[in-house]
Amino acid sequence: xxxxxxxxxxxxxxxxxxxxxxxxxxxxxxxxxxxxxxxxxxxxxxxxxxxxxxxxxxxxxxxxxxxxxxxxxxxxxxxxxxxxxxxxxxxxxxxxxxxxxxxxxxxxxxxxxxxxxxxxxxxxxxxxxxxxxxxxxxxxxxxxxxxxxxxxxxxxxxxxxxxxxxxxxxxxxxxxxxxxxxxxxxxxxxxxxxxxxxxxxxxxxxxxxxxxxxxxxxxxxxxxxxxxxxxxxxxxxxxxxxxxxxxxxxxxxxxxxxxxxxxxxxxxxxxxxxxxxxxxxxxxxxxxxxxxxxxxxxxxxxxxxxxxxxxxxxxxxxxxxxxxxxxxxxxxxxxxxxxxxxxxxxxxxxxxxxxxxxxxxxxxxxxxxxxxxxxxxxxxxxxxxxxxxxxxxxxxxxxxxxxxxxxxxxxxxxxxxxxxxxxxxxxxxxxxxxxxxxxxxxxxxxxxxxxxxxxxxxxxxxxxxxxxxxxxxxxxxxxxxxxxxxxxxxxxxxxxx
Amino acid sequence: xxxxxxxxxxxxxxxxxxxxxxxxxxxxxxxxxxxxxxxxxxxxxxxxxxxxxxxxxxxxxxxxxxxxxxxxxxxxxxxxxxxxxxxxxxxxxxxxxxxxxxxxxxxxxxxxxxxxxxxxxxxxxxxxxxxxxxxxxxxxxxxxxxxxxxxxxxxxxxxxxxxxxxxxxxxxxxxxxxxxxxxxxxxxxxxxxxxxxxxxxxxxxxxxxxxxxxxxxxxxxxxxxxxxxxxxxxxxxxxxxxxxxxxxxxxxxxxxxxxxxxxxxxxxxxxxxxxxxxxxxxxxxxxxxxxxxxxxxxxxxxxxxxxxxxxxxxxxxxxxxxxxxxxxxxxxxxxxxxxxxxxxxxxxxxxxxxxxxxxxxxxxxxxxxxxxxxxxxxxxxxxxxxxxxxxxxxxxxxxxxxxxxxxxxxxxxxxxxxxxxxxxxxxxxxxxxxxxxxxxxxxxxxxxxxxxxxxxxxxxxxxxxxxxxxxxxxxxxxxxxxxxxxxxxxxxxxxxx
Numbered sequence: 001x002x003x004x005x006x007x008x009x010x011x012x013x014x015x016x017x018x019x020x021x022x023x024x025x026x027x028x029x030x031x032x033x034x035x036x037x038x039x040x041x042x043x044x045x046x047x048x049x050x051x052x053x054x055x056x057x058x059x060x061x062x063x064x065x066x067x068x069x070x071x072x073x074x075x076x077x078x079x080x081x082x083x084x085x086x087x088x089x090x091x092x093x094x095x096x097x098x099x100x101x102x103x104x105x106x107x108x109x110x111x112x113x114x115x116x117x118x119x120x121x122x123x124x125x126x127x128x129x130x131x132x133x134x135x136x137x138x139x140x141x142x143x144x145x146x147x148x149x150x151x152x153x154x155x156x157x158x159x160x161x162x163x164x165x166x167x168x169x170x171x172x173x174x175x176x177x178x179x180x181x182x183x184x185x186x187x188x189x190x191x192x193x194x195x196x197x198x199x200x201x202x203x204x205x206x207x208x209x210x211x212x213x214x215x216x217x218x219x220x221x222x223x224x225x226x227x228x229x230x231x232x233x234x235x236x237x238x239x240x241x242x243x244x245x246x247x248x249x250x251x252x253x254x255x256x257x258x259x260x261x262x263x264x265x266x267x268x269x270x271x272x273x274x275x276x277x278x279x280x281x282x283x284x285x286x287x288x289x290x291x292x293x294x295x296x297x298x299x300x301x302x303x304x305x306x307x308x309x310x311x312x313x314x315x316x317x318x319x320x321x322x323x324x325x326x327x328x329x330x331x332x333x334x335x336x337x338x339x340x341x342x343x344x345x346x347x348x349x350x351x352x353x354x355x356x357x358x359x360x361x362x363x364x365x366x367x368x369x370x371x372x373x374x375x376x377x378x379x380x381x382x383x384x385x386x387x388x389x390x391x392x393x394x395x396x397x398x399x400x401x402x403x404x405x406x407x408x409x410x411x412x413x414x415x416x417x418x419x420x421x422x423x424x425x426x427x428x429x430x431x432x433x434x435x436x437x438x439x440x441x442x443x444x445x446x447x448x449x450x451x452x453x454x455x456x457x458x459x460x461x462x463x464x465x466x467x468x469x470x471x472x473x474x475x476x477x478x479x480x481x482x483x484x485x486x487x488x489x490x491x492x493x494x495x496x497x
Numbered sequence: 498x499x500x501x502x503x504x505x506x507x508x509x510x511x512x513x514x515x516x517x518x519x520x521x522x523x524x525x526x527x528x529x530x531x532x533x534x535x536x537x538x539x540x541x542x543x544x545x546x547x548x549x550x551x552x553x554x555x556x557x558x559x560x561x562x563x564x565x566x567x568x569x570x571x572x573x574x575x576x577x578x579x580x581x582x583x584x585x586x587x588x589x590x591x592x593x594x595x596x597x598x599x600x601x602x603x604x605x606x607x608x609x610x611x612x613x614x615x616x617x618x619x620x621x622x623x624x625x626x627x628x629x630x631x632x633x634x635x636x637x638x639x640x641x642x643x644x645x646x647x648x649x650x651x652x653x654x655x656x657x658x659x660x661x662x663x664x665x666x667x668x669x670x671x672x673x674x675x676x677x678x679x680x681x682x683x684x685x686x687x688x689x690x691x692x693x694x695x696x697x698x699x700x701x702x703x704x705x706x707x708x709x710x711x712x713x714x715x716x717x718x719x720x721x722x723x724x725x726x727x728x729x730x731x732x733x734x735x736x737x738x739x740x741x742x743x744x745x746x747x748x749x750x751x752x753x754x755x756x757x758x759x760x761x762x763x764x765x766x767x768x769x770x771x772x773x774x775x776x777x778x779x780x781x782x783x784x785x786x787x788x789x790x791x792x793x794x795x796x797x798x799x800x801x802x803x804x805x806x807x808x809x810x811x812x813x814x815x816x817x818x819x820x821x822x823x824x825x826x827x828x829x830x831x832x833x834x835x836x837x838x839x840x841x842x843x844x845x846x847x848x849x850x851x852x853x854x855x856x857x858x859x860x861x862x863x864x865x866x867x868x869x870x871x872x873x874x875x876x877x878x879x880x881x882x883x884x885x886x887x888x889x890x891x892x893x894x895x896x897x898x899x900x901x902x903x904x905x906x907x908x909x910x911x912x913x914x915x916x917x918x919x920x921x922x923x924x925x926x927x928x929x930x931x932x933x934x935x936x937x938x939x940x941x942x943x944x945x946x947x948x949x950x951x952x953x954x955x956x957x958x959x960x961x962x963x964x965x966x967x968x969x970x971x972x973x974x975x976x977x978x979x980x981x982x983x984x985x986x987x988x989x990x991x992x993x994x
Contacts, residue, residue: 014544017540017541017544018544020537020541021518021522021541021545024521024522024525024541025518025521028521028525032529032720032722033736034716034717034718034719034720034735034736034737035717036715036717036718036735036736037718037732037733037735037736039735040517040732040733040735040736040773040774041732041736043514043774044514044517044518044521044732047511047514047515048518051548218533219531220531220532220533221531221533221534222531223529223531225529235534235537235538235541236534236537238531238533238534238536238537239530239531239533239534239537239538240531276537277537277540
């Protein structure tokens with residue numbers, strides 16, 4: 001029995017190492033790979049994906065799982081459970097369907113890029129139609145209890161089901177809308193023009209490294225590089241790479257991009273190295289991952305106490321732009337709210353409305369209730385209803401995000417789950433640690449980082465995200481802490497009520 | 498029949514892609530990997546090595562090779578031949594021996610680093626003894642016609658045998674010794690102190706990129722980075738990475754390190770992309786590879802005409818150090834000869850003496866004619882005999898090179914083979930292209946690069962190095978062109994005769 005677990009574990013680790021290799025291939029592709037290397041790189045990545053799939057789907061893997069019993073040991077049982085889940089997901093989907101999805105989404109990705117550039121939804125529509133068909137087949141092959149969408153979302157957020165998310169998001173939306181419109185009426189009370197002065201990229205980069213270290217990112221176990229789109233990629237807790245991008249005419253892009261990615265990075269660095277390459281050494285879901293990035297980006301990075309400690313140093317680095325700008329002006333500027341068309345530019349108040357509308361639209365696309373043909377008008381209507389703005393074209397409407405072109409249906413909800421988890425966890429940390437704000441104002445970040453490591457990071461995939469949240473905070477996930485956070489911050493900021 | 502070749506080719510390409518993945522893992526380890534990432538990286542590399550070995554040694558591979566006939570098509574036949582060779586080498590060696598060598602050499606590598614630092618040969622000796630035993634077993638398992646050493650050297654220089662190399666090296670040595678001692682008597686005729694002024698690293702880096710491009714390295718299909726030890730690593734002809742190191746107090750380190758590695762890189766970039774990941778798209782041997790690096794480093798990079806075109810620009814970049822230094826002084830300085838203890842610091846006249854003595858010593862170690870215990874005194878004696886210098890300690894004697902600690906017996910001769918190939922090829926190119934020196938003086942490098950691509954690079958592994966040399970130059974490899982090159986350059990340089 002022990003022997004079969006040892007063999008199973010060996011295979012699990014092999015798969016984990018392949019994933020780490022693949023992560024490096026992708027990191028390198030976006031950072032240092034010379035441009036002509038792309039074709040060979042695509043081949044190398046595809047081979048890693050096939051090898052990983054083959055290992056996961058192998059009959060020998062199924063046999064090992066079947067012959068290895070749970071023992072009550074949480075490490076062992078977590079690893080067995082996840083191996084079973086991965087084997088099931090991999091082996092139920094026919095190989096030709098896997099290959100088809102890979103091929104079609106590869107074409108769809110470039111068709112999407114062109115369609116967005118040309119504002120030509122019609123050119124992307126056939127690709128989307130075909131992808132939806134294939135993803136429905138994939139969902140059928142995997143199986144589900146509620147709706148097909150669940151089988152797809154489960155890839156990103158294990159255990160999450162639409163039946164739970166629908167009421168959660170409805171609740172959230174009902175509470176968000178009044179706040180957004182109240183702020184909308186007085187949005188000119190905050191002026192963020194000081195952020196649009198000249199900020200030299202090399203100085204921004206120095207600041208990113210300084211602030212990354214200040215929020216406890218270990219640069220001996222990680223790096224910060226430049227890419228077109230910021231991301232975090234991990235080869236294990238001791239090799240975590242984050243990236244950001246620099247806009248010399250806007251302060252927030254690089255700094256908050258970095259803090260977001262470092263938030264992801266702290267989760268990865270907080271995983272237990274003893275369980276490296278196994279589920280017990282892997283983050284539990286994308287939603288929980290996003291909670292870490294948003295917590296550091298917004299609850300820490302956009303808080304006043306954090307800047308009370310850091311701002312003088314920032315002024316010294318940018319004397320021309322910020323030398324004469326008071327902390328209060330700076331802090332308000334980095335928290336300006338304005339409903340916009342584009343998700344990735346959205347502030348933390350309106351952001352989740354972008355997500356909820358995408359969640360509703362993609363569910364309808366998967367179920368067939370919404371046809372691809374009707375997507376642009378449905379998008380425009382939702383945008384007007386949720387955000388009060390109507391996109392002038394599809395490029396800034398239903399073509400703005402890459403996710404669907406990659407076949408990533410079910411990914412969007414993890415963003416809002418992340419925001420809600422972040423607020424609920426942060427509220428609890430604030431209680432446990434007794435006045436986090438005062439700590440931030442003294443530059444003390446370590447206690448929060450340790451709290452997150454102890455309560456979230458070190459558990460890997462032992463608990464599903466929802467279960468983990470409930471264990472740590474004593475309550476199921478709800479929008480209440482997030483709304484308390486937003487109201488507590490933005491009502492004073494905008495002099496509301 | 499065709500079908501079995503298609504299947505075989507697919508497997509060959511899979512192995513090639515794994516090699517490229519492994520190359521990236523190694524490149525990253527030496528360039529950008531955070532220091533704490535090393536343990537995970539070692540595991541990832543080891544797994545890639547095992548997967549590659551398993552694919553090569555698989556019975557299914559043997560069956561495919563056996564059922565695929567040569568057809569007279571050079572591409573197909575080359576790929577089949579090399580697959581057979583790799584399968585034989587991989588499958589003949591028992592897995593536990595492979596693992597043993599890997600484990601023991603991993604330990605030996607760190608024991609060597611410590612022993613060199615502490616100048617403590619006794620601490621390294623047991624590791625070397627065990628490695629020699631294992632490598633002898635490996636040679637026996639692989640099989641050989643002449644001596645065991647041949648089976649090991651064959652890994653690096655396919656087809657090369659001691660019986661051919663011994664007389665070649667003897668010939669070379671007999672001709673080198675008088676030149677080295679003639680120069681030794683007048684070595685103070687060249688003063689290289691101008692190279693030891695201050696050369697800012699960032700300006701050196703700019704110069705490296707400029708000169709790399711000038712000798713036709715394609716930076717859209719490659720990169721230049723900084724590492725402790727310069728190297729070239731390839732993920733295929735469109736993704737070739739070279740590195741160099743910067744010494745602000747010595748001009749030659751970075752520039753000639755770069756030209757050496759770019760020479761390797763041009764070979765890799767010159768391979769046919771249509772045959773990527775297969776033997777037809779792979780360099781034929783380490784000796785031929787070294788010929789390309791030495792040709793660009795020395796025959797181009799240390800030639801006077803090359804600097805006639807480039808030197809004014811270099812003076813502009815380093816006005817303080819070189820502004821008042823005449824070309825002639827600079828050119829003589831970069832060609833100063835002085836017998837030294839350390840191979841990697843040796844000039845091109847004495848370099849091969851370092852190699853020949855290592856070749857003799859490692860052959861004797863493998864055959865058992867020399868015991869590990871007697872190595873330090875044998876080294877000192879050879880050093881005195883070949884170079885006229887006796888190392889004051891083992892750290893600058895038999896502990897100076899890493900190769901043996903990695904189990905790399907049979908690697909050293911490829912360096913000298915490379916120098917000889919370089920001279921023989923360069924002499925032929927000079928005839929074919931009609932006065933290369935005049936071209937260099939006009940900044941025209943492309944014709945030489947095209948000549949090398951046509952005659953050497955594009956053939957991949959179609960011909961063994963010796964055969965390729967003979968096809969291109971009409972003659973078997975001999976020391977004559979190399980000695981003509983040295984005598985033609987250094988006798989005037991040192992006013993000899």
